[in-house]
Amino acid sequence: xxxxxxxxxTDAGSAPNYDPPAVTLAVCKPRIRKKAKxxxxxxxxxxxxxxxxxxxxxxxxxxxxxxLTFPEYWNDRRFASKKPDRTDxxxxxxKPTGNGNFAWQPNPVHGPEAQVRDTSGLNVLVxxxxxRFGAFGPLLPEDFGxxxxxxRRGERVAELIDSVWQRLETWLNAQPQVSVEAASNSxxxxxxxxxTLPVSSKSASSTRRRC
Numbered sequence: 134x135x136x137x138x139x140x141x142x143t144d145a146g147s148a149p150n151y152d153p154p155a156v157t158l159a160v161c162k163p164r165i166r167k168k169a170k171x172x173x174x175x176x177x178x179x180x181x182x183x184x185x186x187x188x189x190x191x192x193x194x195x196x197x198x199x200x201l202t203f204p205e206y207w208n209d210r211r212f213a214s215k216k217p218d219r220t221d222x223x224x225x226x227x228k229p230t231g232n233g234n235f236a237w238q239p240n241p242v243h244g245p246e247a248q249v250r251d252t253s254g255l256n257v258l259v260x261x262x263x264x265r266f267g268a269f270g271p272l273l274p275e276d277f278g279x280x281x282x283x284x285r286r287g288e289r290v291a292e293l294i295d296s297v298w299q300r301l302e303t304w305l306n307a308q309p310q311v312s313v314e315a316a317s318n319s320x321x322x323x324x325x326x327x328x329t330l331p332v333s334s335k336s337a338s339s340t341r342r343r344c
Contacts, residue, residue: 144193190273
């Protein structure tokens with residue numbers, strides 16, 4: 134199994150988006166969205182702003198079940214609930230206008246300045262099978278060989294043989310998961326900074342950017 138590992142800066146519910154009917158990754162992490170294929174595992178470790186106490190804790194993981202283009206994602210009725218007028222943390226806000234172009238829709242997550250980076254990922258990843266542990270998730274054992282020891286930025290790709298994946302899946306299933314609400318409200322015992330920036334849009338002047 135191929136595994137994409139990265140460090141997540143903020144787990145606010147938009148990247149990934151945990152709203153039903155499936156976990157999705159449609160904004161941020163363009164390199165992972167461009168490369169990941171069905172059957173790959175995406176694995177996120179907590180950044181220092183998410184969990185300043187334990188650097189190798191696992192925030193979430195998921196197995197890619199579908200890879201959609203942005204037009205496919207926008208037009209798919211299953212994911213209409215992830216549009217700006219349907220949720221507080223949307224990720225479905227790039228409306229196709231033809232010829233490979235998109236119209237940014239006002240939203241509280243990303244301003245129009247993020248469009249080039251977001252859409253450069255080309256794809257939206259869908260995860261029917263995912264685990265969410267929140268900011269204070271379990272510490273991944275070293276023997277899986279997936280910890281990002283030498284670099285805390287960017288993304289890495291690794292290959293797991295079947296026996297290691299089976300052990301990892303068993304480990305993931307054995308860890309206590311948190312509800313979306315509990316994970317969104319969880320805070321460490323000391324203060325930390327979340328990724329919140331003003332959205333540069335008149336229609337959303339009082340909203341915040343979360344990624």
